[in-house]
Amino acid sequence: MNLIDFAQSPLSLLPPLIALSLAIITRRVLLSLGVGIVLGAFLLNQYSPIDTLKYTGSQVSSVFIEDGGINTWNMSIVGFLVLLGMMTALLTLSGGTRAFAEWAQCRVKSKRGSKLLAAFLGVFIFVDDYFNSLAVGAISRPVTDRFYVSRAKLAYVLDSTAAPMCVIMPASSWGAYIMTIIGGILVSHGITEYSALGAYVRLIPMNFYAIFALLMVFAVAWFGLDVGKMRDHEIAASRGEGFNQKHPEEFEQARDLNEELDIRESDAGKVSDLILPIVMLIIAMVVSMLYTGGLALNENGKEFTLLGAFENTDVGTSLIYGGLVGLAIALITVVKQKIALKEVGRTLWIGAKSMFGAILILIFAWTIGSVIGDMNTGKYLSTLAHGNISPQWLPVILFLLSGLMAFSTGTSWGTFGIMLPIAGDMAGATDLALILPMLSAVLAGSVFGDHCSPISDTTILSSTGARCDHIDHVATQLPYSLSVALISCCGFITLGLTSSVGAALLISAIAFIVVCFAMSFMSKSKITRCEVK
Numbered sequence: 001m002n003l004i005d006f007a008q009s010p011l012s013l014l015p016p017l018i019a020l021s022l023a024i025i026t027r028r029v030l031l032s033l034g035v036g037i038v039l040g041a042f043l044l045n046q047y048s049p050i051d052t053l054k055y056t057g058s059q060v061s062s063v064f065i066e067d068g069g070i071n072t073w074n075m076s077i078v079g080f081l082v083l084l085g086m087m088t089a090l091l092t093l094s095g096g097t098r099a100f101a102e103w104a105q106c107r108v109k110s111k112r113g114s115k116l117l118a119a120f121l122g123v124f125i126f127v128d129d130y131f132n133s134l135a136v137g138a139i140s141r142p143v144t145d146r147f148y149v150s151r152a153k154l155a156y157v158l159d160s161t162a163a164p165m166c167v168i169m170p171a172s173s174w175g176a177y178i179m180t181i182i183g184g185i186l187v188s189h190g191i192t193e194y195s196a197l198g199a200y201v202r203l204i205p206m207n208f209y210a211i212f213a214l215l216m217v218f219a220v221a222w223f224g225l226d227v228g229k230m231r232d233h234e235i236a237a238s239r240g241e242g243f244n245q246k247h248p249e250e251f252e253q254a255r256d257l258n259e260e261l262d263i264r265e266s267d268a269g270k271v272s273d274l275i276l277p278i279v280m281l282i283i284a285m286v287v288s289m290l291y292t293g294g295l296a297l298n299e300n301g302k303e304f305t306l307l308g309a310f311e312n313t314d315v316g317t318s319l320i321y322g323g324l325v326g327l328a329i330a331l332i333t334v335v336k337q338k339i340a341l342k343e344v345g346r347t348l349w350i351g352a353k354s355m356f357g358a359i360l361i362l363i364f365a366w367t368i369g370s371v372i373g374d375m376n377t378g379k380y381l382s383t384l385a386h387g388n389i390s391p392q393w394l395p396v397i398l399f400l401l402s403g404l405m406a407f408s409t410g411t412s413w414g415t416f417g418i419m420l421p422i423a424g425d426m427a428g429a430t431d432l433a434l435i436l437p438m439l440s441a442v443l444a445g446s447v448f449g450d451h452c453s454p455i456s457d458t459t460i461l462s463s464t465g466a467r468c469d470h471i472d473h474v475a476t477q478l479p480y481s482l483s484v485a486l487i488s489c490c491g492f493i494t495l496g497l498t499s500s501v502g503a504a505l506l507i508s509a510i511a512f513i514v515v516c517f518a519m520s521f522m523s524k525s526k527i528t529r530c531e532v533k
Contacts, residue, residue, distance in 0.1 A: 003044045003045065003055075003374055004043065004044055004045075004046060005376060006043070006044075006375045006376050006380065009380065010380065011043060011375075012372075012375040012376055012380045013380070013408060014039065014040075014043070015036040015037070015039045015040035015043070015368065015371060015372060015375065016036060016368070016372055016408040016409065016410075016455070017408070018032075018035060018036055018039055019032050019033055019035060019036025019037075019368060019455060022035055022036075030360065030361065030364055032454075033361070033364035033365060033367075033368050033455060034364065036368050036371070036455075037056060037059070037364070037367050037368050037371055038052070038056065040368070040371035040372065040374075040375055041055045041056045041059070041371060043375070044371070044374055044375060059367050059370045059371060060363075060367055062370060063363050063366045063367055063370075072316055072317075073316045074366060075316075076316030076317060076319055076320050077130065077316060077319070077457075078359055079319075079320050079323070080130065080316075080319040080320055080322075080323045081134070081355045081359055081461075081464075082352045082355055082359075083320070083323030083324060083326070083327050084134050084135070084138070084323055084326075084355070085351040085352050085353075085354045085355035086327055086347075086348045086351035086352050087138075087277060087281070087323065087326050087327045087330045087351070088138045088351055088354075089263055089347045089348065089350050089351025089354065090277075090327070090330035090331060090333070090334055090344075090347060090348070090351065091138065091273065091274050091277060091330055092263045092265055092347075093263050093264070093265065093266060093334055093339065093343070093344070093347045094266055094269050094273040094274075094330065094333045094334050094337060094339075095265045095266035095267060095268060095269015095270075095273060095337075096269045096270065096271070096272075096273030096274030096275075096277075096333065097138075097141075097142040097265070097269075097274055098142065098265045098269055099269040099270050099271050099273065099274065100139070100142060100143070100271050100274040100275070103271045104117065104142075104143045108143060108147070110147070111147040111148065111149055112221060112222060112224070113147075114140075114143045114144045114146070114147040114149055115144065115149055115153065115157065115220075115221035116218070116221050116222070117140060117143055117144075118136060118140035118143075118144060118154060118157045118158070118221075119157050119161060119217050119218055119221050121136045121139060121140060122136050122157060122158060122160075122161025122162060122165065122217070123161055123165055123214065125282065129162040129163050129166045129174065129458050129461075130319065130457075130458070130461055132158070132161065132162035132165070132166070133158045133159065133162045133458065133461040133462045133464070133465040134461055134464065134465045135278060135281065135282075135465075136158055136161070136162075136465065137154065137155075137158050137462070137464070137465025137466050137467070138278075138465065139274065139278060140154060140157075140158075141154060141465075141466065141467065148237045148238050148240065149234075149237060150230075150233035150234050150236065150237035150242055151233075151237075151242055151466045151467055151468035151469075151472075152229075152230060152233040152234075152242075152466075152468050152469075152472050152473055152476040153220075153226075153230065153233065153234060153237075153476075154466040154468065155462045155463050155465070155466035155468040155472075155473040155476075155477070156217075156220070156230070156462075156473070156476060156477045156480065157217055157221070158462040158465050158466055159451060159458065159459060159462035159473070159477060160213050160214070160216065160217045160451070160477070160480065160481075161214060161217055162458060162462065163210075163412065163447050163450060163451065163458055164209070164210035164211075164213045164214050164447060165210075165214065167207060167210050167412075167443055167447050168204045168207055168210050168211070170200055170201070170307070170310070174413075175200065175310065178200065178416060178420075178443065179196040179200050179307075181416060181417065181420045181421070182196045182199050182200060182420065182439065183196035184421075185420060185421060185424035185435075185439070186199060188424065189424060189427075189428050189432065189435070191432075191435070199436065199439075202436055203436060203439060203440045203443060205501050205505065206436065206437055206440035206441075206444075206491075206495065206501055206504070207440050207443050207444045207447075208440075208444055208487065208488040208491035208492065208504070208505075208508050209399075209444035209445070209447055209448045209484055209485065209488040210443075210444060210447055211508075212484045212487045212488065212508060212512050213447070213451070213480075213481075213484045215512060216480055216483070216484050216512075216516075219516050220480065220519075223516070223520060224523065225516065225519040225520055225523055226523050227479050227480075227519050227522045227523055228475075228476065228478075228479045229472070229475050229476045230476040230479070230480075231523065233472065233476060263347055263350060264343070266337055266339065268337050269337075272333075273330075273333040276329055276333070277326045277327075277329040277330040277333065278326065280325050280326055280329045281322045281323065281325060281326030281329075282322070283325075284321055284322040284324075284325035284326065285318050285319060285321065285322030288317065288318035288321035288322060289309070289310060289313040289314075289315065289318040290306070290309045290310075290313070291318075292312075292313050292314040292317050292318055293308065293309030293310055293312045293313035293314075294309050296312035296313070296314070297309060297312055300312075331344070355464070357464075361460050361470070365410055365455045365456075365457055365460060366457075368410070368455060369409060369410060369411060369414070369455075372408070372409050372410075373409075373414070391430040391431045391434055391496075392496040392497050393493075393496055394426060394427075394430065394434060394438055394441075394496065395434065395437045395438055395440075395441040395492040395493075395495055395496040396441065396489055396492040396493050396496060398419065398423055398426075398438050398441040398442055398445065399441040399442075399444055399445040399448070399488060399489065399492050400445060400489070401419070401445065402415050402419045402441065402442045402444075402445030402446045402448075402449065403445040403446070403448040403449035403452075403485065404449060405418065405419065405445075405446075405449060406445065406446045406447075406448070406449025406450045406453065406456075407449035407450075407452050407453045408449075408453075409453075410450070410453045410454075410455035410456045410457070411450065411456065411457075412446040412447055412449070412450035412456075412458070415442070415445075415446040415449065415450075416442065416443070416446055419442040419445075419446065420439060420442050420443075423435075423438040423439050423441070423442045424438075424439065426438065427439075433499065434496070434499075437492070437495050437496060437499075441492050444488055444492075448481060448484070448485050448488065451477065451481045452474075452477075452478060452481050452482075454470065454471065454474045459473065459474065459477075483515050483519070486511070486515065487508050487511045487512050487515060488508070490507050490508055490511040491504045491505065491507060491508035491511075492504070494507040494508075
């Protein structure tokens, strides 16, 4: 099967742009992704219907089977989703979520407190973005629901703490992946004054998008900066709408029955029934990451180190191990209450079934990602960075280009893999002193584009964790992501012109304050208009 090379053609942008546009206009994610897949396959196969069908079939099958065997990465993510869905359902059955919500309600006294709880949990659970979005959503949702925080707001908190924390934490799956790429870049350019870890640590204060995305979450939670469609969702939530209930008064009756999943909650539940499975899941996952990383080091004849283990870990397998341990602990809490096995089995099925929609979207997203890769969309976008441009402007240009690539492809990791080496080469060809600012611009831009993209798996999982409509999440998060991107542009322009991280952070902080004041004015003015009506 001979595919057309679109590496130099703007047509490579067509499938992702069509898919993104349709998703926003029609709000039907699967239909939109399907159209993007078929269009890309049609273009790649020179408009041949038969070859298009064959190619599409091979791409779909590659989601499940790779190189004659099971696609372990994709299937481990699917397996983890199913395990987490089952565990979440058991936490509901045991009464743990209800007990935690009541415990938190005694200590969390306000709507603001419930949002801050979710934000702090998102910051402290940073091992992996997939786990962050789903686990923090499961823990926080009962509390935010009871304080009438919209699901869209919770999804925003999940999405804007998961990737930004993972990208600036060395002890995470993201940190390990990024350091392996950076290590190769340093070697290829003969840089020996700092190691891959040293370079990574130096990049953290330059990752303006991650830093100010996290600060924006806390500003939104504390000051109630609800703008655009987010404001509409918050107003609806304050009336008890958006929680899968017909009337506001039914919201208070959720104590005995989880209407969303039709699971009867036990009255004997304790806070530990929720906390213990989650904590054990985290511990098991970290231990599994160290174990699988240690095995990889041993196979390569290398000495075990903490950083080396994280760099070589098998994240997919670690997620499965953690999920199994968390599920086992959740089962124990249910068994101790002597709940009927029939009810336990029914709850496990309900939990697994609750994840099927997210899994289907992920399968479509992975498929269109393969199609976009074959169309060389990333390579075409990378060529846009070349030209007669002053090196001082390269950090902000790389930030925007990486954002566009991650938005179009729906993957920050894929953008890391393409753009980090390109940024290193561009710095080597222009001014090697700019290599760290340019690498940080790629990291920041990749997270920015990933945040905005409806086809990003992290965005999808944040919607899943919050039990929020996916397009609602994308639409409500966009104003905040664009605002932080504007702040980041100010930082990268300053960094390129002055080479001073301190000056760049100062300018970014001033821009952040200005943006927050503007959002506060917009939010208050909208409340006034609503009250007048």
